[in-house]
Amino acid sequence: MSGEAVVAAPGASQLRLIRRLDVGGLVLSIIGLGAAILWAFPLYWSIMTTVIPPGGHSSGSALTDIGNALGLYAHVLFGTEIGLWYVNSIVTSTGVTVGVLFISATCGYAISQLAFNGRKLLWGMILASFMVPIQALIINHFFLMNALHLINTWLGVILPQLIAPVAVIVYKQFFDSVPKELREAALLDGAGHWSLLFRVFLPVNWGVTAALAIIVFIGAWNAFLWPFLAVTEEPLMNISVGITQAQEIFGVGELAGAILTGLPVALVYLIFQRKVTDAIIVSAGIKG
Protein backbone atom coordinates (compact mmCIF):
# COMPACT_ATOMS: atom_id res chain seq x y z
CA MET A 1 0.00 0.00 0.00
CA SER A 2 2.52 2.55 -1.03
CA GLY A 3 1.66 6.20 -1.43
CA GLU A 4 3.39 6.40 -4.80
CA ALA A 5 0.54 4.63 -6.50
CA VAL A 6 -1.76 7.52 -5.76
CA VAL A 7 0.30 9.97 -7.79
CA ALA A 8 0.73 7.69 -10.81
CA ALA A 9 -0.12 9.12 -14.22
CA PRO A 10 -3.85 9.45 -14.97
CA GLY A 11 -5.35 6.89 -17.34
CA ALA A 12 -3.36 3.90 -16.34
CA SER A 13 -3.53 5.08 -12.78
CA GLN A 14 -6.50 3.07 -11.67
CA LEU A 15 -5.09 -0.17 -12.98
CA ARG A 16 -1.75 0.57 -11.35
CA LEU A 17 -3.40 1.54 -8.14
CA ILE A 18 -5.15 -1.79 -8.02
CA ARG A 19 -1.97 -3.65 -8.77
CA ARG A 20 0.01 -1.71 -6.19
CA LEU A 21 -2.61 -2.13 -3.56
CA ASP A 22 -2.51 -5.87 -4.13
CA VAL A 23 -6.24 -6.39 -3.78
CA GLY A 24 -5.86 -10.01 -2.73
CA GLY A 25 -3.43 -8.98 -0.03
CA LEU A 26 -5.70 -6.21 1.17
CA VAL A 27 -8.63 -8.60 1.38
CA LEU A 28 -6.48 -11.04 3.33
CA SER A 29 -5.40 -8.27 5.70
CA ILE A 30 -9.01 -7.29 6.32
CA ILE A 31 -9.95 -10.93 6.87
CA GLY A 32 -7.00 -11.21 9.23
CA LEU A 33 -7.99 -8.22 11.27
CA GLY A 34 -11.60 -9.36 11.32
CA ALA A 35 -10.60 -12.86 12.41
CA ALA A 36 -8.38 -11.46 15.16
CA ILE A 37 -11.22 -9.32 16.49
CA LEU A 38 -13.58 -12.29 16.38
CA TRP A 39 -10.93 -14.40 18.15
CA ALA A 40 -10.59 -11.85 20.92
CA PHE A 41 -14.35 -11.34 21.18
CA PRO A 42 -14.76 -13.62 24.23
CA LEU A 43 -12.31 -11.40 26.13
CA TYR A 44 -14.08 -8.19 25.15
CA TRP A 45 -17.47 -9.72 25.82
CA SER A 46 -16.54 -10.97 29.28
CA ILE A 47 -15.22 -7.59 30.35
CA MET A 48 -18.28 -5.83 28.97
CA THR A 49 -20.57 -8.28 30.75
CA THR A 50 -19.09 -7.27 34.08
CA VAL A 51 -19.89 -3.66 33.23
CA ILE A 52 -23.43 -4.23 31.94
CA PRO A 53 -24.62 -7.59 33.29
CA PRO A 54 -26.92 -9.65 31.03
CA GLY A 55 -30.57 -8.86 31.65
CA GLY A 56 -29.41 -5.82 33.56
CA HIS A 57 -29.82 -2.50 31.85
CA SER A 58 -27.30 0.12 31.21
CA SER A 59 -28.13 2.93 33.56
CA GLY A 60 -27.87 5.22 30.58
CA SER A 61 -24.79 6.87 31.91
CA ALA A 62 -21.43 5.27 31.23
CA LEU A 63 -20.10 6.76 34.44
CA THR A 64 -22.70 4.99 36.57
CA ASP A 65 -22.09 1.69 34.73
CA ILE A 66 -18.38 1.91 35.37
CA GLY A 67 -19.06 2.83 38.98
CA ASN A 68 -21.23 -0.27 39.35
CA ALA A 69 -18.55 -2.43 37.73
CA LEU A 70 -15.91 -1.06 40.09
CA GLY A 71 -18.23 -1.93 42.96
CA LEU A 72 -18.48 -5.46 41.62
CA TYR A 73 -14.71 -5.84 41.35
CA ALA A 74 -14.26 -4.35 44.81
CA HIS A 75 -16.74 -6.89 46.16
CA VAL A 76 -14.77 -9.73 44.57
CA LEU A 77 -11.46 -8.34 45.81
CA PHE A 78 -12.54 -7.73 49.38
CA GLY A 79 -15.42 -10.21 49.79
CA THR A 80 -13.24 -13.24 49.09
CA GLU A 81 -9.79 -14.44 50.06
CA ILE A 82 -8.53 -13.37 46.65
CA GLY A 83 -5.95 -11.07 48.25
CA LEU A 84 -4.36 -14.04 50.03
CA TRP A 85 -4.55 -16.08 46.85
CA TYR A 86 -2.70 -13.37 44.95
CA VAL A 87 0.05 -13.44 47.59
CA ASN A 88 0.26 -17.25 47.42
CA SER A 89 0.45 -17.14 43.62
CA ILE A 90 3.10 -14.44 43.62
CA VAL A 91 5.24 -16.25 46.21
CA THR A 92 5.00 -19.72 44.66
CA SER A 93 5.36 -18.52 41.04
CA THR A 94 8.39 -16.42 41.97
CA GLY A 95 9.83 -19.38 43.88
CA VAL A 96 9.36 -21.68 40.88
CA THR A 97 10.89 -19.09 38.53
CA VAL A 98 13.98 -18.40 40.65
CA GLY A 99 14.44 -22.10 41.38
CA VAL A 100 14.13 -23.23 37.77
CA LEU A 101 16.45 -20.51 36.48
CA PHE A 102 19.09 -21.13 39.12
CA ILE A 103 19.32 -24.90 38.79
CA SER A 104 19.09 -24.70 34.99
CA ALA A 105 21.70 -21.97 34.52
CA THR A 106 24.25 -23.69 36.77
CA CYS A 107 23.63 -27.14 35.28
CA GLY A 108 23.57 -25.74 31.72
CA TYR A 109 26.87 -23.98 32.42
CA ALA A 110 28.52 -27.15 33.70
CA ILE A 111 27.34 -29.21 30.73
CA SER A 112 28.40 -26.53 28.29
CA GLN A 113 31.73 -25.44 29.80
CA LEU A 114 33.10 -28.12 32.11
CA ALA A 115 34.38 -31.62 31.52
CA PHE A 116 33.27 -34.07 34.19
CA ASN A 117 32.42 -37.73 34.57
CA GLY A 118 28.82 -38.47 33.73
CA ARG A 119 28.39 -35.34 31.64
CA LYS A 120 27.12 -37.26 28.61
CA LEU A 121 24.80 -39.36 30.74
CA LEU A 122 23.32 -36.29 32.42
CA TRP A 123 22.80 -34.51 29.11
CA GLY A 124 21.18 -37.62 27.62
CA MET A 125 18.76 -37.89 30.54
CA ILE A 126 17.84 -34.23 30.27
CA LEU A 127 17.14 -34.58 26.56
CA ALA A 128 15.15 -37.75 27.15
CA SER A 129 12.91 -36.11 29.73
CA PHE A 130 12.16 -33.13 27.47
CA MET A 131 8.50 -34.03 27.17
CA VAL A 132 7.82 -36.07 30.30
CA PRO A 133 4.20 -36.11 31.42
CA ILE A 134 4.51 -34.60 34.89
CA GLN A 135 0.77 -35.27 35.27
CA ALA A 136 1.54 -38.99 35.44
CA LEU A 137 3.49 -38.36 38.63
CA ILE A 138 0.72 -36.68 40.66
CA ILE A 139 0.16 -39.74 42.84
CA ASN A 140 3.84 -40.06 43.72
CA HIS A 141 4.41 -36.35 44.11
CA PHE A 142 1.56 -36.28 46.58
CA PHE A 143 2.97 -39.32 48.37
CA LEU A 144 6.38 -37.66 48.62
CA MET A 145 5.16 -34.19 49.64
CA ASN A 146 2.91 -35.78 52.22
CA ALA A 147 5.83 -37.77 53.65
CA LEU A 148 7.86 -34.54 53.85
CA HIS A 149 4.90 -32.77 55.53
CA LEU A 150 4.79 -30.24 52.70
CA ILE A 151 1.11 -30.54 51.80
CA ASN A 152 -0.55 -27.15 52.38
CA THR A 153 2.73 -25.26 52.22
CA TRP A 154 4.26 -22.92 49.65
CA LEU A 155 7.29 -25.20 49.31
CA GLY A 156 5.04 -28.17 48.58
CA VAL A 157 3.44 -26.23 45.71
CA ILE A 158 6.82 -25.10 44.38
CA LEU A 159 8.99 -28.24 44.48
CA PRO A 160 7.32 -30.53 41.90
CA GLN A 161 7.13 -27.59 39.50
CA LEU A 162 10.92 -27.28 39.41
CA ILE A 163 11.19 -30.09 36.87
CA ALA A 164 11.90 -28.15 33.66
CA PRO A 165 14.61 -29.84 31.58
CA VAL A 166 13.84 -27.46 28.72
CA ALA A 167 15.44 -24.56 30.58
CA VAL A 168 18.70 -26.51 30.94
CA ILE A 169 18.64 -27.30 27.21
CA VAL A 170 18.10 -23.64 26.32
CA TYR A 171 20.87 -22.40 28.64
CA LYS A 172 23.31 -25.05 27.42
CA GLN A 173 22.71 -24.03 23.80
CA PHE A 174 23.17 -20.34 24.50
CA PHE A 175 26.26 -20.90 26.65
CA ASP A 176 27.75 -23.02 23.86
CA SER A 177 27.71 -20.01 21.57
CA VAL A 178 29.43 -17.60 23.97
CA PRO A 179 32.79 -16.69 22.30
CA LYS A 180 35.68 -18.70 23.71
CA GLU A 181 37.85 -15.59 24.00
CA LEU A 182 35.57 -14.18 26.71
CA ARG A 183 36.05 -17.30 28.77
CA GLU A 184 39.79 -17.47 28.26
CA ALA A 185 40.27 -13.79 29.10
CA ALA A 186 38.31 -14.09 32.32
CA LEU A 187 40.09 -17.28 33.37
CA LEU A 188 43.46 -15.63 32.72
CA ASP A 189 42.39 -12.82 35.00
CA GLY A 190 42.05 -15.42 37.68
CA ALA A 191 38.25 -15.54 37.75
CA GLY A 192 36.70 -18.79 38.94
CA HIS A 193 33.84 -20.55 37.19
CA TRP A 194 31.21 -19.07 39.49
CA SER A 195 32.21 -15.52 38.67
CA LEU A 196 32.55 -16.54 35.02
CA LEU A 197 28.94 -17.72 35.08
CA PHE A 198 27.54 -14.75 36.97
CA ARG A 199 29.78 -12.00 35.53
CA VAL A 200 30.12 -13.17 31.92
CA PHE A 201 27.84 -15.97 30.73
CA LEU A 202 24.62 -14.83 32.38
CA PRO A 203 25.00 -11.10 31.57
CA VAL A 204 25.86 -11.93 27.94
CA ASN A 205 22.67 -13.99 27.75
CA TRP A 206 20.55 -11.63 29.82
CA GLY A 207 17.77 -11.71 27.21
CA VAL A 208 17.45 -15.49 27.48
CA THR A 209 17.14 -15.34 31.25
CA ALA A 210 14.51 -12.61 31.05
CA ALA A 211 12.53 -14.50 28.42
CA LEU A 212 12.69 -17.79 30.33
CA ALA A 213 11.79 -16.03 33.57
CA ILE A 214 8.64 -14.58 32.05
CA ILE A 215 7.35 -17.83 30.58
CA VAL A 216 8.24 -19.90 33.63
CA PHE A 217 6.42 -17.34 35.80
CA ILE A 218 3.34 -17.36 33.57
CA GLY A 219 3.39 -21.16 33.53
CA ALA A 220 3.60 -21.35 37.32
CA TRP A 221 0.86 -18.73 37.77
CA ASN A 222 -1.42 -20.71 35.46
CA ALA A 223 -0.57 -24.17 36.84
CA PHE A 224 -3.73 -25.86 38.02
CA LEU A 225 -3.47 -29.59 38.66
CA TRP A 226 -0.57 -29.72 41.11
CA PRO A 227 -1.45 -26.61 43.15
CA PHE A 228 -5.01 -27.97 43.26
CA LEU A 229 -3.80 -31.26 44.77
CA ALA A 230 -1.08 -29.86 47.03
CA VAL A 231 -3.32 -27.41 48.87
CA THR A 232 -6.60 -28.26 50.56
CA GLU A 233 -7.08 -25.20 52.76
CA GLU A 234 -8.62 -22.16 51.10
CA PRO A 235 -6.37 -19.47 52.60
CA LEU A 236 -3.31 -21.29 51.23
CA MET A 237 -4.55 -21.69 47.67
CA ASN A 238 -3.09 -20.13 44.55
CA ILE A 239 -5.48 -17.82 42.77
CA SER A 240 -5.73 -20.15 39.77
CA VAL A 241 -7.23 -22.76 42.10
CA GLY A 242 -8.89 -20.60 44.74
CA ILE A 243 -11.07 -18.77 42.25
CA THR A 244 -12.63 -22.08 41.19
CA GLN A 245 -13.54 -22.89 44.81
CA ALA A 246 -14.83 -19.52 45.95
CA GLN A 247 -18.33 -19.79 47.39
CA GLU A 248 -18.71 -16.08 48.11
CA ILE A 249 -18.94 -14.96 44.51
CA PHE A 250 -21.69 -15.83 42.07
CA GLY A 251 -23.42 -14.32 39.08
CA VAL A 252 -21.26 -11.83 37.21
CA GLY A 253 -18.95 -11.89 40.22
CA GLU A 254 -17.62 -15.20 38.81
CA LEU A 255 -16.65 -13.46 35.60
CA ALA A 256 -15.05 -10.59 37.47
CA GLY A 257 -13.08 -13.11 39.54
CA ALA A 258 -11.96 -14.93 36.41
CA ILE A 259 -10.80 -11.64 34.90
CA LEU A 260 -8.91 -10.69 38.05
CA THR A 261 -7.22 -14.12 37.97
CA GLY A 262 -5.99 -13.68 34.40
CA LEU A 263 -5.22 -9.96 34.55
CA PRO A 264 -1.66 -10.15 35.97
CA VAL A 265 -0.42 -12.63 33.36
CA ALA A 266 -2.26 -10.84 30.56
CA LEU A 267 -0.48 -7.62 31.57
CA VAL A 268 2.90 -9.35 31.85
CA TYR A 269 2.39 -10.72 28.34
CA LEU A 270 1.26 -7.40 26.87
CA ILE A 271 4.23 -5.58 28.39
CA PHE A 272 6.85 -8.17 27.41
CA GLN A 273 5.33 -9.49 24.17
CA ARG A 274 8.62 -9.89 22.33
CA LYS A 275 10.29 -11.73 25.21
CA VAL A 276 7.38 -14.12 25.56
CA THR A 277 7.31 -15.00 21.88
CA ASP A 278 11.11 -15.37 21.75
CA ALA A 279 11.13 -17.68 24.75
CA ILE A 280 8.44 -19.91 23.32
CA ILE A 281 10.14 -20.18 19.94
CA VAL A 282 13.52 -20.90 21.51
CA SER A 283 12.26 -23.52 23.94
CA ALA A 284 10.29 -25.34 21.24
CA GLY A 285 13.60 -25.87 19.44
CA ILE A 286 12.67 -23.93 16.31
CA LYS A 287 15.85 -21.95 16.51
CA GLY A 288 18.68 -21.41 18.97
Add this chain to the structure above:
Amino acid sequence: MAKAPRLDNRTALPFVLPFVAVYGLLFLYPTLQMIWMSFTNSQLIVPGKFVGLDNYLYLFRDWRFGRAVSNTIYFVAMTAIPSTALGLGIAMIVARLKGRVQAIVLALFFLPYVLPVATVTTIWGWMLGYPDGVLQGLIALVVGHPVRVFRTVSWILPAVAVVTLWWTSGFNVLLFLAGLRAIPPELYEAAKLDGGGRWTQFRHITWPLIWPVTALVFTIQLILQLKLFDQLYLYVGGGQVDATLVLVQYIYSLGFQKDRGGYAATVAVALFVIVMALSVLQFTVLRARGRR
Protein backbone atom coordinates in the same frame (compact mmCIF):
# COMPACT_ATOMS: atom_id res chain seq x y z
CA MET B 1 31.42 -26.48 23.57
CA ALA B 2 34.68 -26.36 25.45
CA LYS B 3 36.86 -29.43 25.26
CA ALA B 4 38.91 -28.94 28.40
CA PRO B 5 42.01 -31.09 28.49
CA ARG B 6 41.45 -32.31 32.03
CA LEU B 7 38.43 -33.24 34.08
CA ASP B 8 37.02 -30.59 36.46
CA ASN B 9 34.93 -32.98 38.52
CA ARG B 10 35.38 -31.01 41.68
CA THR B 11 34.52 -27.70 40.04
CA ALA B 12 31.53 -29.17 38.23
CA LEU B 13 29.94 -30.82 41.26
CA PRO B 14 28.42 -27.72 42.90
CA PHE B 15 27.15 -26.56 39.48
CA VAL B 16 25.27 -29.75 38.70
CA LEU B 17 24.30 -30.67 42.25
CA PRO B 18 21.20 -28.43 42.58
CA PHE B 19 19.69 -29.69 39.34
CA VAL B 20 20.66 -33.31 39.96
CA ALA B 21 19.20 -33.19 43.48
CA VAL B 22 15.90 -31.74 42.27
CA TYR B 23 15.77 -34.06 39.28
CA GLY B 24 16.58 -37.09 41.39
CA LEU B 25 14.20 -36.32 44.24
CA LEU B 26 11.27 -35.00 42.21
CA PHE B 27 11.54 -36.85 38.93
CA LEU B 28 13.61 -40.04 39.04
CA TYR B 29 12.53 -41.15 42.49
CA PRO B 30 8.79 -40.55 41.93
CA THR B 31 9.02 -42.23 38.53
CA LEU B 32 10.66 -45.35 39.95
CA GLN B 33 8.26 -45.32 42.87
CA MET B 34 5.33 -45.04 40.45
CA ILE B 35 6.56 -48.15 38.62
CA TRP B 36 7.00 -50.03 41.90
CA MET B 37 3.62 -48.88 43.20
CA SER B 38 1.93 -50.14 40.05
CA PHE B 39 2.76 -53.69 41.18
CA THR B 40 1.18 -53.17 44.61
CA ASN B 41 -2.22 -52.55 46.12
CA SER B 42 -1.11 -49.33 47.86
CA GLN B 43 -3.51 -46.65 48.92
CA LEU B 44 -2.72 -43.04 48.13
CA ILE B 45 -0.41 -42.51 51.11
CA VAL B 46 -0.33 -45.95 52.70
CA PRO B 47 2.06 -48.47 51.09
CA GLY B 48 0.53 -51.83 50.22
CA LYS B 49 1.49 -55.38 49.32
CA PHE B 50 3.13 -56.64 46.15
CA VAL B 51 0.45 -58.06 43.85
CA GLY B 52 2.50 -58.96 40.78
CA LEU B 53 0.85 -58.23 37.46
CA ASP B 54 -2.68 -58.03 38.89
CA ASN B 55 -3.06 -54.32 38.21
CA TYR B 56 -1.82 -54.65 34.66
CA LEU B 57 -4.08 -57.61 33.94
CA TYR B 58 -6.98 -55.66 35.39
CA LEU B 59 -6.28 -52.78 32.99
CA PHE B 60 -7.48 -54.95 30.13
CA ARG B 61 -10.70 -55.90 31.86
CA ASP B 62 -11.42 -52.45 33.22
CA TRP B 63 -14.12 -50.81 31.12
CA ARG B 64 -13.39 -47.43 32.71
CA PHE B 65 -9.80 -47.60 31.49
CA GLY B 66 -11.06 -48.49 28.02
CA ARG B 67 -13.48 -45.59 28.17
CA ALA B 68 -10.71 -43.24 29.33
CA VAL B 69 -8.46 -44.31 26.47
CA SER B 70 -11.15 -43.97 23.81
CA ASN B 71 -12.34 -40.59 25.16
CA THR B 72 -8.76 -39.35 25.24
CA ILE B 73 -8.22 -40.44 21.64
CA TYR B 74 -11.53 -38.79 20.68
CA PHE B 75 -10.44 -35.53 22.31
CA VAL B 76 -6.97 -35.63 20.76
CA ALA B 77 -8.55 -36.23 17.34
CA MET B 78 -10.79 -33.19 17.83
CA THR B 79 -7.91 -30.92 18.87
CA ALA B 80 -4.49 -31.95 17.53
CA ILE B 81 -5.12 -31.61 13.77
CA PRO B 82 -7.52 -28.64 13.98
CA SER B 83 -5.20 -26.64 16.24
CA THR B 84 -2.26 -27.35 13.93
CA ALA B 85 -4.32 -26.25 10.91
CA LEU B 86 -5.63 -23.18 12.76
CA GLY B 87 -2.09 -22.29 13.78
CA LEU B 88 -0.83 -22.48 10.19
CA GLY B 89 -3.81 -20.59 8.77
CA ILE B 90 -3.60 -17.80 11.31
CA ALA B 91 0.20 -17.58 10.99
CA MET B 92 -0.13 -17.17 7.21
CA ILE B 93 -2.56 -14.32 7.72
CA VAL B 94 -0.37 -12.69 10.38
CA ALA B 95 2.76 -13.09 8.24
CA ARG B 96 1.17 -10.97 5.49
CA LEU B 97 0.58 -8.04 7.82
CA LYS B 98 3.18 -5.44 8.66
CA GLY B 99 4.37 -3.36 11.59
CA ARG B 100 1.89 -2.25 14.22
CA VAL B 101 -1.09 -4.05 12.69
CA GLN B 102 0.83 -7.31 12.70
CA ALA B 103 1.83 -6.90 16.35
CA ILE B 104 -1.75 -6.14 17.38
CA VAL B 105 -3.28 -9.01 15.41
CA LEU B 106 -0.70 -11.45 16.74
CA ALA B 107 -1.32 -10.28 20.31
CA LEU B 108 -5.09 -10.75 19.90
CA PHE B 109 -4.62 -14.32 18.68
CA PHE B 110 -2.00 -15.13 21.32
CA LEU B 111 -3.57 -13.56 24.39
CA PRO B 112 -5.85 -16.51 25.29
CA TYR B 113 -2.81 -18.79 25.51
CA VAL B 114 -1.34 -16.90 28.48
CA LEU B 115 -4.57 -17.00 30.52
CA PRO B 116 -5.11 -19.38 33.45
CA VAL B 117 -7.50 -22.24 32.79
CA ALA B 118 -10.10 -20.93 35.24
CA THR B 119 -10.33 -17.64 33.35
CA VAL B 120 -10.83 -19.47 30.07
CA THR B 121 -13.41 -21.94 31.35
CA THR B 122 -15.39 -19.27 33.16
CA ILE B 123 -15.59 -17.02 30.09
CA TRP B 124 -16.71 -19.86 27.83
CA GLY B 125 -19.00 -21.28 30.49
CA TRP B 126 -20.81 -17.95 30.46
CA MET B 127 -20.89 -17.68 26.70
CA LEU B 128 -22.34 -21.19 26.49
CA GLY B 129 -24.67 -20.58 29.44
CA TYR B 130 -28.15 -22.09 29.28
CA PRO B 131 -30.47 -20.80 28.00
CA ASP B 132 -29.31 -17.32 27.08
CA GLY B 133 -25.50 -17.33 26.72
CA VAL B 134 -24.36 -15.38 23.66
CA LEU B 135 -23.43 -18.57 21.81
CA GLN B 136 -26.78 -20.27 22.42
CA GLY B 137 -28.20 -18.29 19.50
CA LEU B 138 -25.64 -19.94 17.26
CA ILE B 139 -26.37 -23.36 18.75
CA ALA B 140 -30.11 -22.84 18.28
CA LEU B 141 -29.45 -21.89 14.66
CA VAL B 142 -27.69 -25.22 14.05
CA VAL B 143 -29.66 -27.71 16.15
CA GLY B 144 -32.91 -25.80 16.53
CA HIS B 145 -32.89 -25.19 20.29
CA PRO B 146 -30.57 -24.11 23.08
CA VAL B 147 -28.52 -26.89 24.69
CA ARG B 148 -27.29 -27.46 28.24
CA VAL B 149 -23.81 -27.95 26.84
CA PHE B 150 -22.00 -29.18 29.93
CA ARG B 151 -24.92 -31.31 31.11
CA THR B 152 -25.32 -33.18 27.82
CA VAL B 153 -22.84 -36.03 27.54
CA SER B 154 -22.42 -35.94 23.77
CA TRP B 155 -21.71 -32.19 23.88
CA ILE B 156 -19.14 -32.09 26.65
CA LEU B 157 -15.94 -33.28 24.96
CA PRO B 158 -16.58 -31.43 21.67
CA ALA B 159 -17.32 -28.22 23.63
CA VAL B 160 -14.17 -28.65 25.74
CA ALA B 161 -12.31 -29.22 22.46
CA VAL B 162 -13.57 -25.90 21.06
CA VAL B 163 -12.59 -24.08 24.24
CA THR B 164 -9.17 -25.77 24.13
CA LEU B 165 -8.63 -24.78 20.49
CA TRP B 166 -9.29 -21.17 21.38
CA TRP B 167 -7.05 -21.39 24.42
CA THR B 168 -4.00 -23.14 22.92
CA SER B 169 -3.82 -22.38 19.18
CA GLY B 170 -1.92 -19.13 19.75
CA PHE B 171 1.13 -21.18 20.71
CA ASN B 172 1.08 -22.91 17.31
CA VAL B 173 0.73 -19.57 15.55
CA LEU B 174 4.05 -18.45 17.04
CA LEU B 175 5.92 -21.55 15.93
CA PHE B 176 4.49 -21.37 12.42
CA LEU B 177 5.23 -17.66 12.20
CA ALA B 178 8.88 -18.33 13.04
CA GLY B 179 8.91 -21.04 10.37
CA LEU B 180 7.30 -18.79 7.75
CA ARG B 181 9.79 -16.01 8.43
CA ALA B 182 12.62 -18.43 7.73
CA ILE B 183 11.41 -18.98 4.14
CA PRO B 184 13.50 -16.76 1.83
CA PRO B 185 11.24 -14.14 0.16
CA GLU B 186 13.17 -14.55 -3.11
CA LEU B 187 11.44 -17.88 -3.58
CA TYR B 188 8.07 -16.13 -3.70
CA GLU B 189 9.44 -13.41 -6.01
CA ALA B 190 10.67 -16.10 -8.37
CA ALA B 191 7.31 -17.86 -8.28
CA LYS B 192 5.52 -14.58 -9.01
CA LEU B 193 7.75 -13.97 -12.03
CA ASP B 194 6.84 -17.43 -13.25
CA GLY B 195 3.21 -16.39 -12.96
CA GLY B 196 2.39 -18.66 -10.03
CA GLY B 197 -0.81 -17.72 -8.15
CA ARG B 198 -1.30 -17.80 -4.42
CA TRP B 199 -2.36 -21.42 -4.37
CA THR B 200 0.61 -22.52 -6.49
CA GLN B 201 2.94 -20.59 -4.19
CA PHE B 202 1.42 -22.31 -1.18
CA ARG B 203 1.56 -25.78 -2.76
CA HIS B 204 5.10 -25.55 -4.06
CA ILE B 205 6.88 -23.24 -1.64
CA THR B 206 5.12 -22.71 1.68
CA TRP B 207 3.81 -26.22 2.31
CA PRO B 208 7.00 -28.20 1.59
CA LEU B 209 9.20 -25.72 3.47
CA ILE B 210 6.89 -25.39 6.46
CA TRP B 211 6.30 -29.15 6.69
CA PRO B 212 8.97 -29.79 9.35
CA VAL B 213 7.37 -27.16 11.60
CA THR B 214 3.96 -28.67 10.89
CA ALA B 215 5.23 -32.08 12.00
CA LEU B 216 6.75 -30.56 15.14
CA VAL B 217 3.61 -28.62 16.07
CA PHE B 218 1.42 -31.65 15.43
CA THR B 219 3.46 -33.95 17.66
CA ILE B 220 3.62 -31.31 20.42
CA GLN B 221 -0.17 -31.03 20.21
CA LEU B 222 -0.63 -34.81 20.29
CA ILE B 223 1.27 -35.01 23.56
CA LEU B 224 -0.25 -31.86 25.06
CA GLN B 225 -3.88 -32.75 24.35
CA LEU B 226 -3.37 -36.30 25.61
CA LYS B 227 -2.83 -34.78 29.06
CA LEU B 228 -6.28 -33.15 29.17
CA PHE B 229 -7.52 -32.59 32.69
CA ASP B 230 -7.95 -29.01 33.90
CA GLN B 231 -10.61 -27.72 31.50
CA LEU B 232 -12.67 -30.88 31.62
CA TYR B 233 -12.45 -31.10 35.40
CA LEU B 234 -13.58 -27.51 35.84
CA TYR B 235 -16.63 -28.15 33.63
CA VAL B 236 -17.77 -31.55 34.83
CA GLY B 237 -16.22 -31.54 38.29
CA GLY B 238 -15.36 -34.52 40.39
CA GLY B 239 -18.87 -35.95 40.29
CA GLN B 240 -20.39 -38.41 37.84
CA VAL B 241 -17.82 -38.27 35.10
CA ASP B 242 -17.57 -41.83 33.77
CA ALA B 243 -19.09 -40.89 30.44
CA THR B 244 -16.43 -38.28 29.70
CA LEU B 245 -13.58 -39.94 31.60
CA VAL B 246 -10.07 -39.28 30.22
CA LEU B 247 -6.71 -40.70 31.28
CA VAL B 248 -5.38 -38.01 33.63
CA GLN B 249 -8.79 -37.66 35.22
CA TYR B 250 -8.90 -41.40 35.80
CA ILE B 251 -5.50 -41.28 37.54
CA TYR B 252 -6.79 -38.43 39.70
CA SER B 253 -10.03 -40.13 40.58
CA LEU B 254 -8.43 -43.50 41.35
CA GLY B 255 -5.75 -41.95 43.53
CA PHE B 256 -7.50 -39.07 45.21
CA GLN B 257 -11.15 -40.10 45.29
CA LYS B 258 -11.05 -43.90 45.49
CA ASP B 259 -7.76 -44.16 47.39
CA ARG B 260 -6.45 -46.86 45.04
CA GLY B 261 -2.88 -45.59 44.68
CA GLY B 262 -1.47 -48.83 43.27
CA TYR B 263 -3.92 -49.07 40.42
CA ALA B 264 -3.74 -45.30 39.82
CA ALA B 265 0.02 -45.73 39.40
CA THR B 266 -0.63 -48.47 36.86
CA VAL B 267 -2.79 -46.15 34.76
CA ALA B 268 -0.11 -43.47 35.20
CA VAL B 269 2.52 -45.89 33.87
CA ALA B 270 0.29 -46.48 30.84
CA LEU B 271 0.04 -42.72 30.23
CA PHE B 272 3.79 -42.42 30.71
CA VAL B 273 4.49 -45.12 28.14
CA ILE B 274 2.12 -43.56 25.60
CA VAL B 275 3.69 -40.11 25.98
CA MET B 276 7.21 -41.54 25.82
CA ALA B 277 6.34 -43.40 22.61
CA LEU B 278 5.00 -40.18 21.08
CA SER B 279 8.13 -38.33 22.25
CA VAL B 280 10.29 -40.82 20.40
CA LEU B 281 8.15 -40.15 17.34
CA GLN B 282 8.68 -36.43 17.85
CA PHE B 283 12.40 -36.87 18.30
CA THR B 284 12.58 -38.84 15.06
CA VAL B 285 10.66 -36.09 13.31
CA LEU B 286 13.02 -33.44 14.69
CA ARG B 287 16.07 -35.43 13.68
CA ALA B 288 14.66 -35.85 10.17
CA ARG B 289 14.18 -32.09 10.16
CA GLY B 290 17.77 -31.49 11.24
CA ARG B 291 19.02 -33.55 8.33
CA ARG B 292 17.23 -31.57 5.64
